[in-house]
Structure formats: structure tokens, C-alpha cells
Amino acid sequence: MTSKKAYAIVDTAPAEPLSFDADLCIGCNACVDVCQVDIMIPNPKVGLPPIVLYPGECWYDGSCVDACPEPGAISLNSQAKDRVLFKRKHTGEDFYT
Amino acid sequence: MEWPYPVEWDRTTELSADVLVLGGGIAGCWAAIAAARHGADVVLVEKGATIRSGAGGSGCDHWESAATNPCSRITPEELTDAIVRSQGGYCNGISHYIECREGYDRLLDLEKMGGKIRDIDDEFRGADFRDEETKLLFAYDYLNRFTLRVWGTTFKPALHEECKRLGVRILDRTMATSLLSETRRSEAGRGSQGRGRLGGQTDGQPESRVVGATAVHARTGEFFVLGAKATILCMSRPSRLWLFSPELPGVSEFRPPQCNGDGHAMAWRAGAEFTMMEKSVQAEWSGTRSFPPYATGNTHNTWYACSMVDAEGREIPWADRDGNMVSAVSERYRPAPGQKLYLKGGCEPDLPSYEFQGPDILPVDELLAQGYKLPLYADLPSMPEHERRVIWGLMVGEEGKTKVPILQRYSAAGFDPDEDLLQSYGEGWRSAAFRPPERQLFGYPGGLMNDWRLRTNLEGLYAAGDQLFASNCHGHAATTGHYAGRHAANYARSAVSSKRDDGQIEAERSRIYSLVEGGSVLDWKEMNAAIAEVMQEHCGDTKSEELLDDGLTKLRELARHQATGLRVRNPHELVRSLEVLNVLTNAELVVHACLARRASAKHLHFMRSDFPGLDPPEWHKFVTVRLENETVVEGEMPLDYYGSLPEGYEANNEAYVGRESS
Numbered sequence: 213m214t215s216k217k218a219y220a221i222v223d224t225a226p227a228e229p230l231s232f233d234a235d236l237c238i239g240c241n242a243c244v245d246v247c248q249v250d251i252m253i254p255n256p257k258v259g260l261p262p263i264v265l266y267p268g269e270c271w272y273d274g275s276c277v278d279a280c281p282e283p284g285a286i287s288l289n290s291q292a293k294d295r296v297l298f299k300r301k302h303t304g305e306d307f308y309t
Numbered sequence: 310m311e312w313p314y315p316v317e318w319d320r321t322t323e324l325s326a327d328v329l330v331l332g333g334g335i336a337g338c339w340a341a342i343a344a345a346r347h348g349a350d351v352v353l354v355e356k357g358a359t360i361r362s363g364a365g366g367s368g369c370d371h372w373e374s375a376a377t378n379p380c381s382r383i384t385p386e387e388l389t390d391a392i393v394r395s396q397g398g399y400c401n402g403i404s405h406y407i408e409c410r411e412g413y414d415r416l417l418d419l420e421k422m423g424g425k426i427r428d429i430d431d432e433f434r435g436a437d438f439r440d441e442e443t444k445l446l447f448a449y450d451y452l453n454r455f456t457l458r459v460w461g462t463t464f465k466p467a468l469h470e471e472c473k474r475l476g477v478r479i480l481d482r483t484m485a486t487s488l489l490s491e492t493r494r495s496e497a498g499r500g501s502q503g504r505g506r507l508g509g510q511t512d513g514q515p516e517s518r519v520v521g522a523t524a525v526h527a528r529t530g531e532f533f534v535l536g537a538k539a540t541i542l543c544m545s546r547p548s549r550l551w552l553f554s555p556e557l558p559g560v561s562e563f564r565p566p567q568c569n570g571d572g573h574a575m576a577w578r579a580g581a582e583f584t585m586m587e588k589s590v591q592a593e594w595s596g597t598r599s600f601p602p603y604a605t606g607n608t609h610n611t612w613y614a615c616s617m618v619d620a621e622g623r624e625i626p627w628a629d630r631d632g633n634m635v636s637a638v639s640e641r642y643r644p645a646p647g648q649k650l651y652l653k654g655g656c657e658p659d660l661p662s663y664e665f666q667g668p669d670i671l672p673v674d675e676l677l678a679q680g681y682k683l684p685l686y687a688d689l690p691s692m693p694e695h696e697r698r699v700i701w702g703l704m705v706g707e708e709g710k711t712k713v714p715i716l717q718r719y720s721a722a723g724f725d726p727d728e729d730l731l732q733s734y735g736e737g738w739r740s741a742a743f744r745p746p747e748r749q750l751f752g753y754p755g756g757l758m759n760d761w762r763l764r765t766n767l768e769g770l771y772a773a774g775d776q777l778f779a780s781n782c783h784g785h786a787a788t789t790g791h792y793a794g795r796h797a798a799n800y801a802r803s804a805v806s807s808k809r810d811d812g813q814i815e816a817e818r819s820r821i822y823s824l825v826e827g828g829s830v831l832d833w834k835e836m837n838a839a840i841a842e843v844m845q846e847h848c849g850d851t852k853s854e855e856l857l858d859d860g861l862t863k864l865r866e867l868a869r870h871q872a873t874g875l876r877v878r879n880p881h882e883l884v885r886s887l888e889v890l891n892v893l894t895n896a897e898l899v900v901h902a903c904l905a906r907r908a909s910a911k912h913l914h915f916m917r918s919d920f921p922g923l924d925p926p927e928w929h930k931f932v933t934v935r936l937e938n939e940t941v942v943e944g945e946m947p948l949d950y951y952g953s954l955p956e957g958y959e960a961n962n963e964a965y966v967g968r969e970s971s
Contacts, residue, residue: 218312218879248357274713
């Protein structure tokens, strides 16, 4: 048993898995509630986008995006190392995801 | 910043139930539903949020081995026999028979709950893989039709709703930490349920009965004491043992990072019996290196049987098991002449098996020898329209972790399945080349030993899904979950109440909260990386007694850090730290299992340099390990210990066969 206080300190990670559009986000925390890894916490300022406390733990399943009631308010980013090449078949032009 | 949730390190909540389900993924939800339907009062404990948690929470594109669906041309007996033989006998005949026999029952159940299992919108009317009468869609073998394509993003929310409707008490954001047990001396000659004691246990020894669990809340730090007549372990399988990236772990992991095998660790500490834990395969997916699953061009699973082209646009040839060219796309979905069936997807043998090998593109070295040029690309535009749309849109989209990160993201980047080729980055279904010591528990790995009721060697303790030995996919998790749920409920009906052991509870409370007090700077990630290094070095592709013994010493040295604590600044970090201690326990379990098999075994991908002879007949058996009074007890079971499949099943499921099955 302990009486120790608890703190929220944003962890650093080389990749930022999520982006928020503060104009679209209504701060409902549906994304916080659905995330099975629990990487976000509600913003102390009610109505603002959540804080990604543990970005390095993200599993990238996109459940947060799927649960968001305001399309575009939250986006799942790709890590740079995971971008895949695709080629337009008839022109040979290369693109990346 | 202050922690946003109430901090309740000093609070304890006590609950009791008939059936306690640990883990709220696919197996856990089905176990809770079945137990509740059988009249049990159920508590479900889930570390994440049940609505989407677990490896199958975000989706499932195909449901394997539903051999009783009305279009199947294969019986459950034939299919289970094929699966077991494709693994050289090192397989769980009981659990896979349950999967084959009850899979379609669960799909019909899901449909009633609101899950989508058939093409009710007629999107694929007229497709080769569609049955026009039932509107069911099939994958892989269109002749035998035992695996279904499904809309699995609809499943987990439906299961979650059904749990709530049935009154299951769901404890989300709660991590189970230990099993509570009571020990008594068994009466000589007393037969326990099912087929009796499992591998390592003998009459006259203390017999443990599991009577619940402890848990801790991942947001508040609150402690839970959960009493139960029956407990079902549904907490996935160990991961992060050989491979761990502290920097970028998540994106390419096949299973969620917090599905790390807590259930294995607590079962091991409680004396449960494991088998096949010595089996590990060369890694297939990991955030340390590979691309995300199903995100690159290939010909397997979700992408079966997509056409491929080489760097110069030449079509890559397909061949059947005899090396005969398979020229038409439609022929990739049929067994070879003279072949009864082939196994693909999650039940595809990872070692070559002529009997069950399906069509595939030629191996890369052969292609290079024939002048084909790398890289290869998936050529969706050349596929018949129904096949193109079922791969890109249904399979990629409904499979877990594909809807947002692949389908939506690639579409936003301009990827058009009618126009574009997608690059392939590895051979087979992999998208990276791993070194041999980089290993994973994949492809029917080890787990808890079970009897015909999916009970473990410990009375009151049942297991389902990936906690069972030789587990594989979504359908296996769902069916074994439901099966364990109803058997646990039946047991709970006649079980006597237990006496609570305050000493055990206090010891666990102390273990947990000493981590909070510790004040160490050692982060859980640092410890996990150290475990992975030890495992690659000492428990890699080639093992020996000396290597393994030294590995155990190093793991125990790491365990000493527990005494000084890990860095815990809030309940979230407490849970992560408890997890990594479970990873450490699981690493020790694997090493003990490797020490216990003193022979090399091909189908277990198990090589001992001190016992190099492959598969000596006297070792053609299950080797079991369990802990008793801190000592490892080895045991053994014949590979066919479960006897006749239909007889064993029917003898233990009279009520189900009579009333519930389809």
C-alpha cells in the first residue's frame, strides 16, 4: 500500500502516431475510451483534444479514428519507415503511401 | 502534470462470481457470453477496453475451419485430422476439433448479435466464392468451402453488447495479476473431471484449486480481490520475448503490445501445466523491422491469391504441389488433381507438407534463376473484378488493423486497386527477413495443457483461445472461448465455496505496490529489451543445456531488479511494469521447457546442439512442465492423448449436441 502521488509526464517517442485537428475535435474523448493500449489521457482543459501520453506504445490499429464522431478530428499517421511504394501500372509512375 | 484519474493505491474492491473470465478479447467475450447463458454470474476482466480490445478486436477478414457450414464438403473429423497431421501430431486435437465442429454455430450466433457473416447486400453476386442461396462467401479452397470471408469489424462491438445484455460485469482497464488458489491433499485414486489429471500430476500430491484472481486498475491503481468458483484464462500468448523495439514497437506487431502473455505467467506461478513451450519459429512480424501485416503486396492470407508481376511487368507463374503450372486465376482456389483439400491462411503448415500444400507462386530463388527481376508487385488490376474487390475492400478493410491504417490511408494517398501495383517486400506472407535467433511464438505455439472440458491440470481453472497450446486464429479463439465458458459454468454449479487465503492476497498486494514505492530509474522498456537480448543469445535457433542454463541465470539476475523496483510514476506505468515482469516469467518458462525436451524436433522448430539427432521416436510426445513448490516438474503425454475426436467430444457435450448446435 502506498500514498505516493501519481504524475502524467508525456513520454518521448521518435514517431507521433496521432494528429488532431483542434478546430474539428470536440474533446469528447471517444478515442481515449476505445484505445486498448490506453496511450491517451483527457485534456485537463475540457473540450480540447486529448494528450497522447505514451506515443511509443501505439499499436496503430486505428480504433480511435474509427470511434471518432467528427471525421477528420483525429488522424492516424504512418511511420516514415512503413511507407510502401506503389506504381501506376500503365504509366510506371511511382508513389508512396 | 497531475494524473487525470483518481489515485486509489490504497483502495481494495472485493467481488465474487460463479465464473471469472480473465481477458476480454475474442475468447474472453465468448467465454463470458456462454457462461452467462448457462446461468452463471460472470465477471470479465479486461486490461484495455472490451469494445475493441485484443488481437481480433479491430477486425477479422476470414473465419477458418467452419466445417459444419451448409456448403462445406469437408467434415470436422477430416479437417481436424488434416490440421493435426500437418503439424506432425504436435497439435491440440481437442481445441481444433472444437473449432471445426462449432465454428459455424458461433457465426450464426454472431449474426443474431448483429455481426455480418454473409453478403446480404449482394455486393458479390455471381462471384466464384459466393454461395447464391446462403450468400456465404468463402476463402482459399472454393471447392471445399470450409473457410468463410466475413465482415469482422462488426464482431467485437456486437460481442461487447451481448456481454452487457446478459449482465456480465465488465471490469475494463483492469489487469489480472495473479491466480488465487487453495491447496489440499487429493484423495488416493480420486478421479477428477474429464479424463483425469494431465501430464505431470500424480495421485497423493497436493492438488490446487483455483478460486479467483487479483487485479489492479490501470488508471486508478485500485486493487481487486476477485473470488470465483471457476476461472477461465483468455489472455493471449506470450510476446516480446525475443524481439522488442523500445522506440517503435507498435506499427508492425501482429498482436497488440499489451497482449504479452500475462495469463501464461500467472498460470505458471500457480502451478498450471504447459506443453510445447519449447516451440518457437523464426520471426514473421515485429515492429523491430517488418512492414505492417497485410500492408504490402503478397499472395497469402488476406491477399490470397493475388496475381504478382516482376519489375518488368512479367506475370509471376503459379504452381500446384506437383509443380504443374496453374494458369487460370480460378484454379488457384482449387486443390490439385488427386488432392482432397489444401490448408491456407492461419492453418497453413509452416513446414512443407505435400499432402496439404496449396497453389502458390514459385519461390523467389527459382524465379531469379528463370530471369525474373525483383522487386515483385501485387497486381490487383489484373485480377477478375470480384477477386480484386474482395481482396481490396473486404479482406483489406475487415481484417484487424487494416481498415484505418491500410485501406483508408492508402486510398487517401491515391492508391487505386484498379490502376496500381503494390510493392512486395519479402517472401511468403512475411514482409521482412529476420535472423534465425529472432524468434516468436507463432504457428501453433505452446500453451496450457487441456482436457476435453478445456480444463487445465488445476481444478477450477479453464483456458481458451491463445492460452491453449497449439492455438491459431479468430475462429479457434471464439469456439474454445464459448466451449470453456459453458464447461466452467457447469462446474461452478456444483463447486463448493472456497475459503479466502489472506496471506496469498497480502503477498500479491505487496508485490504490486512495492513497485510503486521503489523509485528506481529502470524503465520497463529497458528491462524488456534486456530480456529479448538474453533470449536471442541463449534461447535462439540452436540450443544446448549450457546456453539455456546461462540464460536462466541471466534472467534471474534481471528478476533481482524487481527488488529495487521499476520506474512507476502512475497506474499506467505500474501495469506496464507488471507486464514486463510477466514477460520475464514467460522467458523463464520457455527456457525450462527447452531444457525439458532433450531431443531435436523438426515440427517444433527445436534444435539442440547437444542432442542433434532429429525426432528420435522415444521423444515423439508432448513434454509438459509445471511449477510445484518453486521446482520445475517435467511430465509427458502421448500425442494422441485425447483419444477419438467425435467420441471424446460427444461424451463431454451431450447437452450441447442435443440442444444448441446447428
